[in-house]
Amino acid sequence: MTHAFLTVVRVLLVGLVAYWAFRLWIGTRSYTSRGLGLFCSAALVWQIVAGTL
Amino acid sequence: MKGFATLLWLEARRSWVWAAALIGSLAFWAWGIEQVRLMQVGERLGVRAILLIVASMTGALVLALMIGRFRSETRGGQYQVLLLTPPSGYVHVGARYTFAAATAIVYYIAIGFLFWWIAEKAGIHLDAASAAQVTLALPLYLMVITILPFLAWVLLWMVFISSYRISGSGWIPGTVMLLGSFFSLRFLVEGLIDIAYRLPSWRLFQNLQTAIDRAAWEAEIEGYGGFIAMPQEPFWVMLALIVVFLALAGRIWQEVEG
Numbered sequence: 001m002t003h004a005f006l007t008v009v010r011v012l013l014v015g016l017v018a019y020w021a022f023r024l025w026i027g028t029r030s031y032t033s034r035g036l037g038l039f040c041s042a043a044l045v046w047q048i049v050a051g052t053l
Numbered sequence: 054m055k056g057f058a059t060l061l062w063l064e065a066r067r068s069w070v071w072a073a074a075l076i077g078s079l080a081f082w083a084w085g086i087e088q089v090r091l092m093q094v095g096e097r098l099g100v101r102a103i104l105l106i107v108a109s110m111t112g113a114l115v116l117a118l119m120i121g122r123f124r125s126e127t128r129g130g131q132y133q134v135l136l137l138t139p140p141s142g143y144v145h146v147g148a149r150y151t152f153a154a155a156t157a158i159v160y161y162i163a164i165g166f167l168f169w170w171i172a173e174k175a176g177i178h179l180d181a182a183s184a185a186q187v188t189l190a191l192p193l194y195l196m197v198i199t200i201l202p203f204l205a206w207v208l209l210w211m212v213f214i215s216s217y218r219i220s221g222s223g224w225i226p227g228t229v230m231l232l233g234s235f236f237s238l239r240f241l242v243e244g245l246i247d248i249a250y251r252l253p254s255w256r257l258f259q260n261l262q263t264a265i266d267r268a269a270w271e272a273e274i275e276g277y278g279g280f281i282a283m284p285q286e287p288f289w290v291m292l293a294l295i296v297v298f299l300a301l302a303g304r305i306w307q308e309v310e311g
Contacts, residue, residue, distance in 0.1 A: 020225050024217070027226075030308035032301055033216040036209075037226060040233025047236045 056140035142306025
């Protein structure tokens with residue numbers, strides 16, 4: 001039950017970060033900003049999926 | 054070069070109150086040090102050192118606010134930053150960072166002198182080499198591995214947020230970069246710990262125990278093996294990171310302007 005709940009939370013968080021990454025991609029004309037946005041989004045997704053604190 | 058000098062002058066004009074207030078605040082901390090009147094000399098030195106560490110952290114916060122206050126900079130209702138100007142984005146970023154870094158260097162070297170002062174007040178008379186290390190080498194080393202990369206990161210963060218200004222509010226880029234950097238920081242620190250001490254270390258305070266032994270009170274520094282070895286790898290890595298942060302900030306500025 002707890003494991004399933006955490007999986008759902010993780011999927012929702014990954015979806016949220018993916019939406020943010022999309023907004024960061026379309027929201028500027030700067031390719032460097034897009035790259036930086038993707039890098040930070042990837043770090044967040046990695047933390048959500050496989051990270052430990 | 055002329056553009057850089059002009060922008061540096063503008064930056065000084067815009068931020069001199071912040072810089073003067075920060076450096077002037079050291080008078081308050083010196084007064085606070087004078088008010089510490091514990092009987093035991095070791096405790097007195099400890100409390101005074103803690104006060105100076107608090108001053109260092111407060112300084113980092115003020116410098117970050119100084120370098121990152123883009124949002125309050127408007128002229129006629131228009132934001133001043135990331136707008137079309139003759140000097141390149143790199144020059145804008147360089148001027149802003151140079152002023153903040155210069156303020157930081159003055160502030161933290163002054164704190165180094167205050168550390169020397171509280172050591173003297175505790176009866177620890179440092180020799181010329183140790184005094185130079187506490188007032189110059191140590192502040193500069195610690196600044197390069199902490200405050201200066203932090204200021205470069207703040208500058209990049211604000212430029213990154215500003216590059217999304219036209220498309221809406223900046224909370225999404227701000228949040229993503231803040232959290233992404235926070236989680237990436239862990240890997241940076243772990244990597245630095247892994248590579249530390251592979252190159253010859255920098256040895257500081259080789260005469261410190263002698264100076265303490267000469268003092269009126271006896272104390273052993275825990276873990277002190279005749280010198281304090283500072284690894285040089287974090288210094289070079291963080292210096293490179295500062296250059297990368299500033300180059301990215303300048304590049305973003307260029308792309309948004311162009």
